Amino acid sequence: MRKSIADRIREAVREAALKSGAVPEGELPQIVVEKPRSPEHGDFSTNVAMLLSARAGRRPEDLAADIAARIDKAAASLSDVEIQKPGFINMRLSRDFLEENLRVILTEAEDYGKSDFGGGEPVQVEFVSANPTGPLNVVSARAAAVGDSLVRLMKACGYDARSEFFVNDSGTQVELLGLSLKARVEEALGRGEAKIPDQGYHGQYLADLAGEIPREKALEMLDDAGETSGRFSRFAVERMHEAQKSGLEAFGVRFDQWFRESSLHTAGRVEETLKALRQSGLVYEKDGALWLKTSGLGDDGDRVVRKSSGEPTYFLSDIAYHKNKFERGFKKVIDIWGPDHHGHVPRMKAAARALRYPEDWLEVLIVQWVRLVRGTTPVSMSKRAGEFVTLSDLVSEVGTDCARFFFLMRRVESHLDFDLDLAKKQSDENPVYYVQYAHARVSSILEFAREAGVGFCTLGEADLKLLQTPEEVAVMRELANFPEYVRAACATREPQRITSYLTSVATALHQFYHHSRVVGTEQNLMQARLVLVRAVRTVIRNGLDLIGVSAPDKM
RNA sequence: GCGCCCGUAGCUCAGUUGGAUAGAGCGGCAGACUCCGGAUCUGCAGGCCGAAGGUUCGAGUCCUUUCGGGCGCGCCA
Structure with missing residues (x-):
């Protein structure tokens, strides 16, 4: 540190x-x-x-x-x-520094690369936050990879970073979900074809879910519900929520907190927020609705916060949510949103200004679209029909490591083509294995040395002056850059810098490997090279950990 | 029409927050030590960084304009 x-x-x-x-x-x-x-x-x-x-x-x-x-x-x-x-x-x-740095790497081990740059400041990263109305798609997968990595980076830089998922468990969409499930249940009971609302959810997954409900329970639920969606909504939301949660866990993403929108309503936070906004003097009535004057605060028009029906808008509960974040003491909040929400950035920032939060308190990252292709042909994704490749599909098809690495090779805001065929290949065509291979190779060298009965000398004993070839020095320089890359990736919110850095470490290692032997050379030189190789292993391991990709000893 | 993102090698994308001679992977071509893992390495070919202006010692990076692609512009969430 x-x-x-x-x-x-x-x-x-x-x-x-x-x-x-x-x-x-x-x-x-x-x-x-x-x-x-x-x-x-x-x-x-x-x-x-x-x-x-x-x-x-x-x-x-x-x-x-x-x-x-x-x-x-x-x-x-x-x-x-x-x-x-x-x-x-x-x-x-200086030469002394490069040598000393190798010792530092081995001494600090998993702490090498970390800093106290953030000074323990509490920050929150909110991501995915998909509606609990169906499986997670690949944009959510990308957001999950980015958000999770960002949290890891911020922790490494000394921030008290927390991850959070906002569960949208109330409102129109949830009602539609309930009605859609209800229709599927009636269908499953043999009461004719499902009458799913036009705006409802037509995906096969709800039919599957309906099929899992035992007949007796289904009849009971229908009785209870009558004409409403209530019981079906709650049931469906919980099941979808669980499915999303386990899908994310399989992807290596665990959230510190799952925050439910409904808790804001039941605790009266939404009305309370409206009151706070009124105090700012920026709320006015028009056409029977209440508007927040966000124009003039960076937005291009005012927004409704309470409909003429008396219902709060989603925007208002989102403001209540952010107010809650602020009150929880986060000094900075980073929201990672999908591309379909980029138009909402100005209004949310306007709301933060209306509440007089510090100008840079809220930061919004927009994750861009992912287009899935197989070779050159795009994979059709129809959200309306509910037919699309899900996060879980992606994980089972290409694996967690591969998916995360692919997502984190690109800048967050760039549109990306994800080639499933390429990602699936376990060959040199696949960029994912390059870094992992370097790690496995190093592990293998160390294992080989052990088997050959080589004793590892202490750090103090190793004569690192013997590391003089251009390849060795290149590795040493590369390793010395790691902490700075971590800091920069964190500060710019660009985890892809870690991926790109790791690739260059791997290159340096592979070049070194082809140029010189470790085991079998003169004793002192071998010991020095063993130190070098162990340092490479530590750095690759630490770097892969920052992007949530495993560091295998064997492949 | 307004707003956001993107435009860099045949393809997919990096480019260290304005630096020096623009890089990687894939694809193409030609090669590599009887020895620690050939999922690797070496070399070659491939570029007016969409276009035009501007800012300055210096621009792929910033500003303006323009062309092309994607996406948003509801008292939906």
Whole structure:
């Protein structure tokens, strides 16, 4: 849980920039230190001199030279600091640091990569939150992969992160679900073809559910219900909820909390929220309905919060839900919504403003569509007819690891084609196995060493100076980058950065493997390489854990 | 019509929150140590980053316009 190397370098650069007197402390911009694309430019690079030169009235290269000379190399674990063309300051990590870092990795083990960046701040990530009216689709699957990974990332960065699923267990949709099930039950009892409401749920799953209800119980439920949907709704919602929950668990996703919309109504939270909104002075009546003046708060029109019928709108209970989140003490709330809800972002943010919550309190991520294809042909998905590939179908067809990895290879907001044929292939055509294979390969080397009776020396005994080939050094550099990638993936809410990082670690490992042997070389060199390989194993394992993918020892 | 997302190699997508010579996987072609796992590795071919302007030392990245694709615009949830 120490400071990442990038943080230490940032600080050293910052201090050097201050000492150069280019600008007063207050005017110093955020220092950007990053890994250059080309290794010729060192391990880290900064552009401060170019950013400050205009204001300081000095030539970029002169200023760069001045700052570079003032960087405390020892404090930042640097061996070389050079300036280049337009005014870059390029830095190279010291050999000592790279060696020491291997020891750090093995010592910190599963903690390597973690930080206390978040300072224990309570944050909430809400995702999936699909209506309990049917099986989860693949967009929910994608959202689940993203949300779960984000929670893992935020925890690793020192946030007190909680996952939550909002269960939409009241309202029109639930009623329609009940009526649809009722029709299926009547059908199952042989009373003719099911009379499912037009807007109801036509999927086969409700017929299946109806079929599971024993005859006696079905008759009893029909008696109870009369013309209403009540009992069928409750029954169906509970069963759908359970099915969603177990499907997600099979996908490796467990929620800290399942929050029921109905609990807001029964506790009077919705009316209470309306009262709070009225106090803001932004509620007015028109056409017998109550409106919230969200225009002017970033929305493009006002929204109804209470219908002329007296019923609260879904929007109002959603506001009540977010008010509840705020009152639970979350300093930040991240909602992950499907693409069909992107139009709701402005109104929800407007509501947060109406309640005078901090401007950046609510963050909404939109997960984009997933198009399933087999080779080049799209898989037809008709939600209306209830015929679509579900989360559970996906898991049983391609497996959890594969599905999660595929979802997390892409940016959250990009539309993605999920090739089921490719995902199913257990061959080199499938990108998923590349990283896992690296882990299995390393495990296998260690196992081979054990079987050969090789004793592992202690960390202090290993002579890491012997790791000198370009491939070895490349691995060491790659491993040193991990904490910074974790931090960046968390800060930008972009878990795909971890996937891409892991791929480059795997590449470095595979290249090293083909270039040199571990077991069977000279004793001291072998011991040093064993340390290297164990460090790779730790980092890959930690990284895969962040995206919820297993790290197999054998494949 | 208004709003959001996307447009990068033949295909699917990355691109380190404005950096230096734009990358990976798949597909194509040509190769790899009698030895720790060939689900790997090496090399070649493939690009005006949809288009046009602008901002600046510097743009795939930011702004404007435009073209194309997807999705939203209810007193539904």
